[in-house]
Amino acid sequence: MERYVEIRAKQIESETAQSTKEKEDAQAKDFSIKRCISILNTMDVTKEEKVRAYSVFKDPDSREIFLSASDEDPESAMMWLRNEMV
Numbered sequence: 001m002e003r004y005v006e007i008r009a010k011q012i013e014s015e016t017a018q019s020t021k022e023k024e025d026a027q028a029k030d031f032s033i034k035r036c037i038s039i040l041n042t043m044d045v046t047k048e049e050k051v052r053a054y055s056v057f058k059d060p061d062s063r064e065i066f067l068s069a070s071d072e073d074p075e076s077a078m079m080w081l082r083n084e085m086v
Contacts, residue, residue: 037054042074
């Protein structure tokens with residue numbers, strides 16, 4: 001019985017780790033640089049701003065903030081992005 005519990009515990013650990021990895025992969029896709037640039041291309045920005053924005057998009061947290069904000073309020077997202085590009 002102990003052996004069964006030990007094997008089952010290891011199996012649960014493995015499944016949990018796999019599930020966490022899948023969630024992280026899905027989140028990375030949701031906040032991709034490609035998606036950020038796609039949203040940016042719909043906004044009224046100069047070429048110079050686009051180039052500077054690419055550097056901001058290198059940071060995963062910045063991508064998440066930009067995309068989350070742009071879903072709710074594109075104007076505020078652009079204001080935030082311009083502030084980050086300074």
